[in-house]
Amino acid sequence: MQDLSISATAAAPAITTDWSAGLVRLQGDSYPENAFELFQPLLDWIGAFLASESRPLQLELRLLYLNTSSVRIMMDALDQLEAAHRRGFPVTVRWYYDARNERVAELAEEFREDCTFPFDIIAE
Amino acid sequence: MSSVHDKDAFDLELEAALANPAWQDHPLHALLQQLQQRYAERTTILERLTRIADQYQLAERERGLSFAQRYERQLRQLEKIVRISDQYQHMLRDLNNELQRTASHDLLTGLFNRRYLFDRLSDELAKAVRGQGGFALAMGDVDFFKQINDSCGHDVGDAALCHVARMIEAPLREYDLCGRWGGEEFLLLFPAGDLESAQQAIQRIRQQLLDQPFIHDGQICPLTLSFGCTTYQHGESITAILKRVDEALYRAKHAGRDCIELA
Known part of the structure; x- marks a missing residue:
């Protein structure tokens, strides 16, 4: 599967994947016009990795603002990880936030609510 | 397939009458014996039909339950999306208020700029x-x-x-x-x-x-x-x-x- 390297725009986060390292990075604001079109390659990439590898997969998130569609997609991605975790697959999420903006940490906690895999919320 | 239905008092009385040597030569004995056989066969079929119908009913009920569960799960997911989205909106509103304040106020004295x-x-x-x-x-x-x-x-x-x-x-x-x-x-x-x-x-x-x-x-x-x-x-x-x-x-x-x- 080809890695993704999508640059950030004013309305969309930077999306990068590293198949060999088992790493996905998202960084920035996310309120694109068509979130499903933007994120589908990422959901496909995660799906392919989980289907063909048994190595650990880590999501590194530095997300600030998400619109409703992006929230929905993040929840889908986390559902994918949760299902993999229940099958014994080693997945982790590390959600980094600016220590001056505690609101982002509170939001990350909302996302973490239904996840049973390791999900760290880290101040930077 | 054998019948599993419980014999009641009438069944037992009929069996006893048919087995009684005193009635063996009665002109209706053979007919009655055939009737008893048909009755037993019909009962077996009826029980089988009932069992199959019950299984269908059970399957439908489970299907209904799984729909209800899926609906519940999707409802919970939707509620969560709305909740998180509302929080992001609050965050933006606060940020907007802060920006407005910064744009209109002097940082040092807090007076208008x-x-x-x-x-x-x-x-x-x-x-x-x-x-x-x-x-x-x-x-x-x-x-x-x-x-x-x-x-x-x-x-x-x-x-x-x-x-x-x-x-x-x-x-x-x-x-x-x-x-x-x-x-x-x-x-x-x-x-x-x-x-x-x-x-x-x-x-x-x-x-x-x-x-x-x-x-x-x-x-x-x-x-x-x-x-x-x-x-x-x-x-x-x-x-x-x-x-x-x-x-x-x-x-x-x-x-x-x-x-x-x-x-």
Whole structure:
């Protein structure tokens, strides 16, 4: 599967994947016009990795603002990880936030609510 | 397939009658025996049908339950999306409020900044042009402020400016405006005010500064302000009125400071 390297725009986060390292990075604001079109390659990439590898997969998130569609997609991605975790697959999420903006940490906690895999919320 | 139905009293009585040697030669015995066989077969079929129908019913019920479960799960997911989305909206609203505050307020003193004052001055001027009343304007400047900065340091200078800001805003009426115009200069806008009311407000500010002097290191540091004060004159521009109030302030400085000059 080809890695993704999508640059950030004013309305969309930077999306990068590293198949060999088992790493996905998202960084920035996310309120694109068509979130499903933007994120589908990422959901496909995660799906392919989980289907063909048994190595650990880590999501590194530095997300600030998400619109409703992006929230929905993040929840889908986390559902994918949760299902993999229940099958014994080693997945982790590390959600980094600016220590001056505690609101982002509170939001990350909302996302973490239904996840049973390791999900760290880290101040930077 | 054998019948599993429980034999009742009638079944047992019929069996006993058919087995009784005394009835073996009765003309109806053979017919009755056939009837009993058919009855047993029908009963078996009926029970089988019932079992199959029950299984269908059970499967339908489970399917209904799984729909209900899926519906519940999707509902929970939707509720969560809405909840998180609402929080992001709150975050944006707070950020927006903060940006608005930053855009309109002076970081040091918390008073309105030059940009906001300029906008409000434009509004008042537009109202005055439409004939909806005039306004008074005053510019105050802290006397010998450079000496405070030079002798005590900029942090004390900043504290002095904050103190002046509190003393200026305290005695103002609710609809009067004050803000930091720049450096140690403060602008006062009196909507619907005239020279007399503006002068009274400035006197209250000067009195407030006397009553509550600035204290540094336990020592009273007397702070005074010089003021220029004027009113809107029909047809003039913002530049013109600001120039006039500035000139009045300059005259107040020239006249020995700690006073008001009217224009």
